[in-house]
Amino acid sequence: MARITIEDCLKRVPNRFLLVNMVAKRVRQIREGSEYLVSSPKNEDIVVSLREIAAGKIAIKQDNEAE
Numbered sequence: 001m002a003r004i005t006i007e008d009c010l011k012r013v014p015n016r017f018l019l020v021n022m023v024a025k026r027v028r029q030i031r032e033g034s035e036y037l038v039s040s041p042k043n044e045d046i047v048v049s050l051r052e053i054a055a056g057k058i059a060i061k062q063d064n065e066a067e
Helices: 006-010 016-031 045-054
Strands: none
Touching (some): 006 016
């Protein structure tokens, strides 16, 4: 069984705080009915969202507003 680690996700996300926010938002989306982006049949929603981030299926949306 392959395990997902925080380090796998941090290769794609610059810091842990942003990672936590991304995972929380994705878990909410999954629980509201969104489909999984990776195949992970027996895992919790949190693990699925971490796997999606590590696989590069979830990207960071940056707002570039000039002030």
